[in-house]
Amino acid sequence: MADSNETKPQKKKIRTMALSILLAVIVWFMVMSLTNPTITVTLTNLKVRFVGEATLRDRNLTVTGRENIPPLSVTVRGSRGDLMNYMDDVYIQVDLSNITDAGTYSLTGKPVIPTTRIGVEKENYGNITVNAEKIVSKETEVKVTYTGVPTDKLVRTDIKNPVVEISGAESEINEVDGAQAVINWQDVKEGESKLEYALINSSGAPITENETIESPRSEIDVVNRIYDAVTLPIDVKLSDSFSEGYELDNPDPEPDRVKVGVEDGAAAPERLTVTIPTIESGEKEFKIDAVEGIYIPADSAAVKVNVSAHEKPVDENNEEQNGD
Numbered sequence: 185m186a187d188s189n190e191t192k193p194q195k196k197k198i199r200t201m202a203l204s205i206l207l208a209v210i211v212w213f214m215v216m217s218l219t220n221p222t223i224t225v226t227l228t229n230l231k232v233r234f235v236g237e238a239t240l241r242d243r244n245l246t247v248t249g250r251e252n253i254p255p256l257s258v259t260v261r262g263s264r265g266d267l268m269n270y271m272d273d274v275y276i277q278v279d280l281s282n283i284t285d286a287g288t289y290s291l292t293g294k295p296v297i298p299t300t301r302i303g304v305e306k307e308n309y310g311n312i313t314v315n316a317e318k319i320v321s322k323e324t325e326v327k328v329t330y331t332g333v334p335t336d337k338l339v340r341t342d343i344k345n346p347v348v349e350i351s352g353a354e355s356e357i358n359e360v361d362g363a364q365a366v367i368n369w370q371d372v373k374e375g376e377s378k379l380e381y382a383l384i385n386s387s388g389a390p391i392t393e394n395e396t397i398e399s400p401r402s403e404i405d406v407v408n409r410i411y412d413a414v415t416l417p418i419d420v421k422l423s424d425s426f427s428e429g430y431e432l433d434n435p436d437p438e439p440d441r442v443k444v445g446v447e448d449g450a451a452a453p454e455r456l457t458v459t460i461p462t463i464e465s466g467e468k469e470f471k472i473d474a475v476e477g478i479y480i481p482a483d484s485a486a487v488k489v490n491v492s493a494h495e496k497p498v499d500e501n502n503e504e505q506n507g508d
Contacts, residue, residue: 220264221263223261224259224261225260225267226259226308227257228255230276231275231276232275232276232293233276234277234278234279234280236280236281236282239281240283244318245285245318247314247396248317249313256293257309258295258304258307258309259304260304261305276309276312277294278291278292278293278312278314286354287315288315289314289316291311293312317353318353320352321349321350322357323349324347324363325363326343326347326348326381327346327362328343328366329367330366331366332368332369335413336412336413337413338445339367339369340409340411340481341408342407343405343406344407348404349399349400351399352394353397356395356396360385360391360397361385362383363384364381364382365379365380365382372410374409377406379404380402412445414443414444415441415442416452416455417441418455418456418458419455419456420432420437420457420458421457422463422493426461426493429496430463431494432492435489436489437458437487439487442456442480442484443481443484444479445478445479447478450476456473458470458473458487462491465491465493466490467490468489470488472487
């Protein structure tokens with residue numbers, strides 16, 4: 185009888201502990217349901233990630249028009265905490281591996297969620313339009329322009345490797361009309377340096393947005409030289425083969441003066457000369473004669489001359505003397 189009496193308090197204690205645990209679990213679920221409830225939300229402006237791009241590239245194809253894909257959204261359900269933790273990591277996956285040729289394709293997207301505790305209730309989008317283009321290559325020449333150079337200075341930049349190769353989607357490559365590197369006077373240093381370049385379109389404006397264009401190098405190697413600048417007038421003359429028998433009617437060049445650079449230690453001439461090697465009439469472009477120690481920029485190295493010449497009058501006195 186004594187043993188039976190002793191087990192009753194123990195059984196009561198066990199029942200009390202079990203009840204306490206049950207109540208604690210119930211309270212925990214109640215608290216969680218209040219502070220971290222299961223909710224349904226719509227996630228908008230989801231990112232699109234393509235898989236199979238390496239396969240596409242092996243087929244000499246690439247995707248363009250990503251910015252034209254409309255906003256995508258999905259409705260999902262999960263606890264508030266899970267949604268807060270993972271909502272920024274949800275995206276739409278599109279498989280490109282079945283594309284075999286250039287064209288426009290309508291592909292199915294698949295929502296990707298980094299946890300199984302969040303489920304998809306509804307996909308709020310249809311098929312996704314994807315443009316596939318051929319990858320093409322071409323070479324383009326980099327030209328240098330300057331900003332902020334003082335009027336009494338000129339900079340000569342020789343590019344060691346002016347031609348760069350670019351590749352990308354055919355439509356984007358066709359937009360490229362050249363490449364440009366800009367030198368700011370404050371950054372100019374004599375000697376060798378590297379310059380970044382930007383691709384430009386037919387209007388000369390930088391191409392600031394592209395999806396696919398690549399190049400093996402983003403810089404060019406240059407050698408800079410700085411000169412004192414002077415502006416000199418230009419004389420026009422006939423070459424020796426014509427000057428004895430002909431004279432120019434109106435030898436005014438356009439422009440009639442150019443800005444040139446003078447090397448250290450060199451003396452600037454008073455005037456520059458353009459030699460005309462023809463008497464054939466018409467407006468033509470002729471190069472300015474080179475002068476040692478003088479740098480003539482490429483964009484100023486030629487002038488236009490409206491060539492018109494006549495025979496020199498015969499000197500009768502000289503003819504009589506020759507006849508005697």
